[in-house]
Amino acid sequence: MAEVYHIPAMLPETIQGLNIQPNGVYADVTFGGGGHSRAIMECLKDGGRLFSFDQDKDALRNAIDDKRWTFVHSNFRYLRNWMDYYGIEQIDGLLADLGVSFHHFDCPERGFSFRFSAPLDMRMNQTAKHTAADIVNTYSEEQLANIFRLYGELKNGRNIARNICKVRAQKPIERTEDLVAASRIPAEMSKELARLFQALRIEVNDEMGALREMLVAARDLLKPGGRIAVLTYHSLEDRMVKNFLRSGNLEGTIEKDFYGNNLSPFEIIEKGRTACEEEVERNPRSRSAKLRIAEKR
Ligand SMILES: C[S@@+](CC[C@H](N)C(=O)[O-])C[C@H]1O[C@@H](n2cnc3c(N)ncnc32)[C@H](O)[C@@H]1O
The missing domain is CATH 3.40.50.150 (Vaccinia Virus protein VP39)
Known part of the structure; x- marks a missing residue:
């Protein structure tokens, strides 16, 4: 189709x-x-x-x-x-x-959606400097928590940020599925996952x-x-x-x-x-x- x-x-x-x-x-x-x-x-x-x-x-x-x-x-x-x-x-x-x-959500390789396995990108402008992976791997726990709370309206943004920081201390988070796993948001909570991805997208694209x-x-x-x-x-x-x-x-x-x-x-x-x-x-x-x-x- x-x-x-x-x-x-x-x-x-x-x-x-x-x-x-x-x-x-x-x-x-x-x-x-x-x-x-x-x-x-x-x-x-x-x-x-x-x-x-x-x-x-x-x-x-x-x-x-x-x-x-x-x-x-x-x-x-x-x-x-x-x-x-x-x-x-x-x-x-x-x-x-x-x-x-x-198109952004439905194009697997752009990394905007947790529905697909892809590099954590999320840049609307493909020549922009910073990808979602850069943010997830370099922002402090507090910065991540603020983004999740402000842009994703995630009530437990602080816990999600802490979980992500624990995982990335072992190995960088490079792909959508790595972020889903690191966040510890259960797979059936698709609204929460969508909010997590929305928060990062808003930050990546300022x-x-x-x-x-x-x-x-x-x-x-x-x-x-x-x-x-x-x-x-x-x-x-x-x-x-x-x-x-x-x-x-x-x-x-x-x-x-x-x-x-x-x-x-x-x-x-x-x-x-x-x-x-x-x-x-x-x-x-x-x-x-x-x-x-x-x-x-
Ligand atoms: C919701 S869609 C617009 C759909 C459009 N009204 C239509 O009828 O198809 C938003 C579009 O704006 C672009 N966009 C979002 N923020 C932008 C920005 N700051 N500067 C330029 N383009 C932007 C996105 O790449 C996307 O293609």
């Missing part, structure tokens, strides 16, 4: 929420399988443009053959630099569908750092009336996006004027919508998606 690269979550809701201007300039900073990008392209006329980013060059196999479309093989944290490079001062809208594609930088760049690039749509998949990134869109800053501080009016640069359009039952049934991986949309004032 042909590989499904990705099934986009909440596609109609996202496209509708972006309120696409037919001759506008758009950025889809997480191209992946290109489902959202293709839907954006369908709304654009001759004067429209779409810049689609992906740090994984595998995504290029889904390239769109259209002169209005540009692929940017880069981390989205460099959004501002790339827009400057292309001479784009403002954009009409931006979409970020965070995290990884199905997902929170990249998100922070991209949000600030997006705020500054959006035209008044332009919209930002973000699909999040875990509570930490969702909280960051929610606070940023409410306040317009990374601290989440809502500035008010003398009369108590909110001075945030954004008006909230969509407050964390989730996929409908029918979509979750069709595409179970859409279960954890949350859609947030805001319009620049």
Whole structure:
């Protein structure tokens, strides 16, 4: 059977929420399988443009053959630099569908999933310096425990980190199955294992750092009336996006004027919508998606 690269979550809701201007300039900073990008392209006329980013060059196999479309093989944290490079001062809208594609989870040799035996890699950008194995074998027990607690929301992150450190003192942990065994998480606790792998993936790819930088760049690039749509998949990134869109800053501080009016640069359009039952049934991986949309004032 042909590989499904990705099934986009909440596609109609996202496209509708972006309120696409037919001759506008758009950025889809997480191209992946290109489902959202293709839907954006369908709304654009001759004067429209779409810049689609992906740090994984595998995504290029889904390239769109259209002169209005540009692929940017880069981390989205460099959004501002790339827009400057292309001479784009403002954009009409931006979409970020965070995290990884199905392709990442389902491609055994990339090491994103505990379901397959593979080297512990987990880099979205295959040329990045540090793999998951580097982190597992070099971070202190405390650093590992913090990652597991923060990014994996694993209550017993401290014990898991201790177990890993005991095993690696004998022999480096190089493969997915070595990590599963070292963690001592029972095989039937697949949710816990998924959280352990998620935590490492977030750290390997510095997902929170990249998100922070991209949000600030997006705020500054959006035209008044332009919209930002973000699909999040875990509570930490969702909280960051929610606070940023409410306040317009990374601290989440809502500035008010003398009369108590909110001075945030954004008006909230969509407050964390989730996929409908029918979509979750069709595409179970859409279960954890949350859609947030805001319009620049
Ligand atoms: C959930 S998928 C996007 C799927 C896409 N919306 C579709 O319709 O197929 C996320 C994609 O964004 C990419 N990605 C994640 N973080 C990134 C970052 N910081 N910079 C660039 N690309 C990133 C991943 O490589 C992955 O292909």
